[in-house]
Amino acid sequence: MSTLKEILTRRPVAATIRLTVPAGGARPAPPVGPALGQYRLNLMAFCKDFNARTQKYKPDTPMSVTITAFKDNTFEFTVKSPSVTWYLKKAAGIESGSSRPGHVIATTLSVRHIYEIAKIKQSDPYCQYMSLESISKSIIGTANTMGIKVVKDLD
Amino acid sequence: MALSHFFKHLSFASSNGFCTLSRSFIHPSLTSLFKNINGKTQPSIPTKISHPLSHCYTSASEPASSTLLSPYLSVRIQCRKDIADMFSEALMCFGATSTTVDEDDNCDTSNEICIESIFPESEDVDVCISQAADSVGLKEKPSYEVETGEHYDWIKKTQESFDPVEVSEGLWIVPEWKTPPDAEATNIILNPGLAFGTGEHPTTRLCLLLLRRLIKGGEYFLDYGTGSGILAIAVLKFGASLSVGIDIDPLAITSARHNAALNDIDPEKLQLRLVSGNTSSPSIDEHKDVRKQTSCEMVVESEHARYDVIVANILLNPLLELADDIVSHAKPGAPIGLSGILSEQIPCIINRYSPLLDNISVTEMDDWACLSGTKKLTGN
Numbered sequence: 407m408s409t410l411k412e413i414l415t416r417r418p419v420a421a422t423i424r425l426t427v428p429a430g431g432a433r434p435a436p437p438v439g440p441a442l443g444q445y446r447l448n449l450m451a452f453c454k455d456f457n458a459r460t461q462k463y464k465p466d467t468p469m470s471v472t473i474t475a476f477k478d479n480t481f482e483f484t485v486k487s488p489s490v491t492w493y494l495k496k497a498a499g500i501e502s503g504s505s506r507p508g509h510v511i512a513t514t515l516s517v518r519h520i521y522e523i524a525k526i527k528q529s530d531p532y533c534q535y536m537s538l539e540s541i542s543k544s545i546i547g548t549a550n551t552m553g554i555k556v557v558k559d560l561d
Numbered sequence: 562m563a564l565s566h567f568f569k570h571l572s573f574a575s576s577n578g579f580c581t582l583s584r585s586f587i588h589p590s591l592t593s594l595f596k597n598i599n600g601k602t603q604p605s606i607p608t609k610i611s612h613p614l615s616h617c618y619t620s621a622s623e624p625a626s627s628t629l630l631s632p633y634l635s636v637r638i639q640c641r642k643d644i645a646d647m648f649s650e651a652l653m654c655f656g657a658t659s660t661t662v663d664e665d666d667n668c669d670t671s672n673e674i675c676i677e678s679i680f681p682e683s684e685d686v687d688v689c690i691s692q693a694a695d696s697v698g699l700k701e702k703p704s705y706e707v708e709t710g711e712h713y714d715w716i717k718k719t720q721e722s723f724d725p726v727e728v729s730e731g732l733w734i735v736p737e738w739k740t741p742p743d744a745e746a747t748n749i750i751l752n753p754g755l756a757f758g759t760g761e762h763p764t765t766r767l768c769l770l771l772l773r774r775l776i777k778g779g780e781y782f783l784d785y786g787t788g789s790g791i792l793a794i795a796v797l798k799f800g801a802s803l804s805v806g807i808d809i810d811p812l813a814i815t816s817a818r819h820n821a822a823l824n825d826i827d828p829e830k831l832q833l834r835l836v837s838g839n840t841s842s843p844s845i846d847e848h849k850d851v852r853k854q855t856s857c858e859m860v861v862e863s864e865h866a867r868y869d870v871i872v873a874n875i876l877l878n879p880l881l882e883l884a885d886d887i888v889s890h891a892k893p894g895a896p897i898g899l900s901g902i903l904s905e906q907i908p909c910i911i912n913r914y915s916p917l918l919d920n921i922s923v924t925e926m927d928d929w930a931c932l933s934g935t936k937k938l939t940g941n
């Protein structure tokens with residue numbers, strides 16, 4: 407939670423910008439350019455910062471980044487790992503989920519896959535205090551909505 | 562050259578007072594009014610700029626121009642405040658490339674908020690918005706208006722935000738359209754365009770400070786990943802005899818050439834080369850095709866061990882992959898500077914470069930670091 411000092415010195419926020427940028431691939435071109443340029447943010451500083459911080463991910467993984475632009479043209483941003491649906495699709499090797507989730511099963515994944523995804527997700531800012539088990543449960547829930555069945559062992 | 566023509570137009574337009582117009586009309590109820598004014602005061606400028614723009618960029622690189630300068634769709638959507646967050650996430654899932662939510666203090670009384678979203682030109686905005694509204698649980702489709710955004714809008718805006726900055730005592734970086742605050746000091750005049758290097762970033766500053774210590778006069782310098790050319794130009798001002806800047810991005814080379822001209826530098830003293838990046842990322846393949854069409858110089862790297870000082874201000878992964886290549890260009894015992902790395906990435910870089918460099922030392926500023934060392938005297 408914020409301290410009193412932080413609240414008093416909080417800069418007025420001009421806007422909240424959400425973007426999806428490939429890891430290590432931020433450039434001044436769209437989507438970054440127009441969205442940030444509107445608020446006169448230093449595009450190059452953001453690109454360099456974002457690219458440096460996403461070096462540890464595989465190139466071109468779509469990262470979701472939320473930028474808070476302040477009225478004095480400065481900004482802060484947080485980078486979140488790709489969405490669970492993206493990881494599930496990648497793990498299963500499919501392009502899109504099933505068209506009728508619950509009725510038609512698109513593919514199956516083993517518990518090991520879920521565990522690996524949960525480990526990556528645990529480093530996300532909002533998942534850090536959740537146990538691996540609860541993260542896995544939520545991933546299984548997402549998989550169900552996509553029509554991906556989770557089995558104990560793939561044979 | 563068409564490119565300098567383009568930049569002159571931008572500075573002309575901004576000095577016209579257009580930027581003050583954009584600042585004063587931020588209030589949401591007036592933004593629609595602003596858009597009308599936007600449309601009216603601008604008719605002459607788009608026609609003037611679009612021709613030099615398309616001309617210079619298509620001659621430089623085909624694939625880059627198609628993404629960089631293709632118009633995008635900018636959509637303003639009205640929706641309720643409480644679901645704005647979820648709705649923007651849903652829009653992103655269904656095809657928007659970005660969503661922006663304005664924080665407006667004047668909007669407290671109404672419970673409506675404006676989401677501004679950017680879509681690629683080919684996207685069906687209507688379908689996307691209805692799908693997003695459905696998934697969030699809105700009973701009716703929110704009202705929205707679509708506008709085609711042109712790129713000079715945001716390009717111009719980012720350029721307006723640069724001020725002269727003093728990197729260290731007696732060394733200033735000044736944007737092209739401002740006057741140097743101190744005419745006696747070493748002033749580097751820049752127009753960064755879309756390339757990296759305005760002088761404000763900690764890594765650029767760290768490199769400039771390092772170079773100031775290293776350059777005594779008469780050296781051959783290699784700027785590996787030159788961006789706007791700022792380091793290559795600075796080094797010539799410090800007294801080096803030859804500066805070579807290489808980059809894999811054609812826009813960077815064009816920008817660096819422009820900056821060299823701004824600082825009255827002879828093309829013989831500052832040579833710029835576009836090289837092929839044959840490391841991972843797919844966009845590099847575009848550059849390979851592009852090189853066949855460009856008139857930029859293409860040089861196979863055949864000069865080894867002839868530079869007295871080398872600086873590479875790029876990113877962690879390229880630094881790790883290209884370590885051997887970077888070091889091979891230096892004379893034995895020559896200082897090499899590496900930057901563009903976060904403080905937490907230092908151990909990784911030291912690990913990779915310790916077999917190649919002696920006397921490794923690290924300087925840090927904010928969260929960024931610069932590593933310098935001298936090439937080992939034995940070996941290659």
